[in-house]
Amino acid sequence: MLFSLSLLGLIRFAMALAPPLTAQYQFQTAISDDMKVPVVLGVMSRCPDAILCESVFNRVLQRVGEKIEISLSFIAKPNASEPLYGVTCMHGQEECAGNVQELCAAKYHPTSEWWSFVQCQNFQGRDSIGTPETALNCAKAAGIDWENGKAVQCAGKDGRGTEGIQLLQQSARDSVAAGIQTSCTIIINGRQVCIRDGTWYDCEGGHTPTDFIRQINEEYDRLNSAD
Ligand SMILES: *[C@@H]1O[C@H](CO)[C@@H](O)[C@H](O)[C@H]1NC(C)=O
Secondary structure (H helix, E strand, O other): OOOOOOHHHHHHHHHHHOOOOOHHHHHHHHHOOOOOEEEEEEEOOOOHHHHHHHHHHHHHHHHHHHHEEEEEEEOOEEOOOOOOOOEEOOOOHHHHHHHHHHHHHHHHOOHHHHHHHHHHHHHOOHHHOOOHHHHHHHHHHHOOOOOOOHHHHHHOOOOOOHHHHHHHHHHHHHHHHOOOOOOOEEEEOOEEEEEEEOEEEOOOOOOOHHHHHHHHHHHHHHHOOOO
16 A cells, blocks of 8 residues: 555565575565555654554564565554644654654655665664664664665754655554554454554464464465365
8 A cells, every 4th residue: 555566675675684595596586576565554753552563563574574565554543733744743743753753754655765774764663763763773673774775864963854654654654444443453455453552463364483384374365276
């Protein structure tokens, strides 16, 4: 929903995250036109539950990254009295900035890069997410050009770029449309499978990386079965 994986991105992604396999196998994985399982995480960039969810899905991506198309859907309240963002972010304006940076990185970079950017932001501690310094350092670490690249043109160095703000407003609307109210909400192939909000709940299929990997494999097999 928030980005589509380019073929090049997919190849890079497979090379970066797939377990060490032969080059031939990676190539076959990359060119096959199999259906990826859409995975959406409903998040807020400075929310501890989102940071936890994203660390769980870091493990998931390492195992089944080539089978999924992951995206972040941000939760923020539409608010005409917010002069800058037009939405209220629960953890303050810096969270809005962090959301904008992550959305812009995801729009203009393959999963391997924007996901590394998000993980790096999280690793700095949540009070650093959304600051210009963290964005610059994490862009560098993720191989994203934060001087002249499209992502920084979108986000602005301060997370106040016009395009990025529009992406955040759209993402907030998409979250409402998808029924996402809580950070973190996990949606696999259009179905809400788990919520983390202080504790894990509504997780019928479990909440460990292994549980999500199993559910993704099941959905992948269903999507790609012959009949
Ligand atoms: C809307 O934004 C204004 C200005 O920042 C703020 O004072 C108010 O609390 C916000 N309303 C909601 C419902 O978040």
